[in-house]
Amino acid sequence: MAAIIEVENLSKLYGRQGAVCRALHEVSFEIQPGAFVAFMGPSGSGKTTLLNIMSTIDKPTQGRVIIAGRDTTLLKEKELALLRRDAIGFVFQDFNLLDNMAIQDNIALPLTLNNVRTEEILRRVEELSLLFGIDNQLHKYPYQLSGGQKQRAAICRALINQPKILFADEPTGALDSRAASELLACFQNARNLYNTTVVMATHDASAASYCDRVMFLKDGMICGRLESSGNAGQFFKKILDMVAVLGGKSNERF
Ligand SMILES: Nc1ncnc2c1ncn2[C@@H]1O[C@H](COP(=O)(O)OP(=O)(O)OP(=O)(O)O)[C@@H](O)[C@H]1O
């Protein structure tokens, strides 16, 4: 099967001479369509930088990112905008919902901007809000929702265009463990239903154990990879062992 994301020899330097920060160093990997992948690593290891470059929000210093067979480093700004609109959804840690719009309108916003028919918008909002368990919250405003509900609304909005890939940076960072596991189960449902490829950054071994694959970053380099056999409990233990080997703390956060 052709990979949906190919990352080749990717490096990112920030800053100028004298004060250069190497955020990523010669990173290469492939992700298959429909995979649920986590990047783990300590603070500053390059997770956000990598997600931002894969999702075309940022540009690499060196190397290539190929999304669905298209080399994003060769695309013009207009072509990139279309690729982002049609193939990529992004969920930020702080949700980024618009406070003065009801949840239903927040979720539908990308479709409204794309001139999709009202019936089709309503159908998709209903389907996703049911899948994510926020169908009773659609007429509320963001301030009336819990953190977990807001995060799920943000994910519905990111999925409303039916992107091939959903990127999520620390999606469970602000959630308690119950809200986090509900959210991760929603990611799995979205993957199973739409074959969406889900790529997330996380510090949290228990969040990563919901994925089929975890790649570990340290100092901007990939220093370990693990595949799940399908048993989340066993995978969680393997991830904790890897975190310990790679020099994380003894608790579950890396
Ligand atoms: N705009 C920037 N300018 C300069 N340096 C940056 C910039 N963004 C990130 N960095 C540096 O690049 C490195 C990687 O940062 P990044 O945000 O990717 O880490 P992270 O793994 O996401 O960390 P965290 O877990 O804290 O979110 C860090 O050393 C950071 O200080």
Ligand SMILES: [Mg+2]
């Ligand atoms: Mg980060």
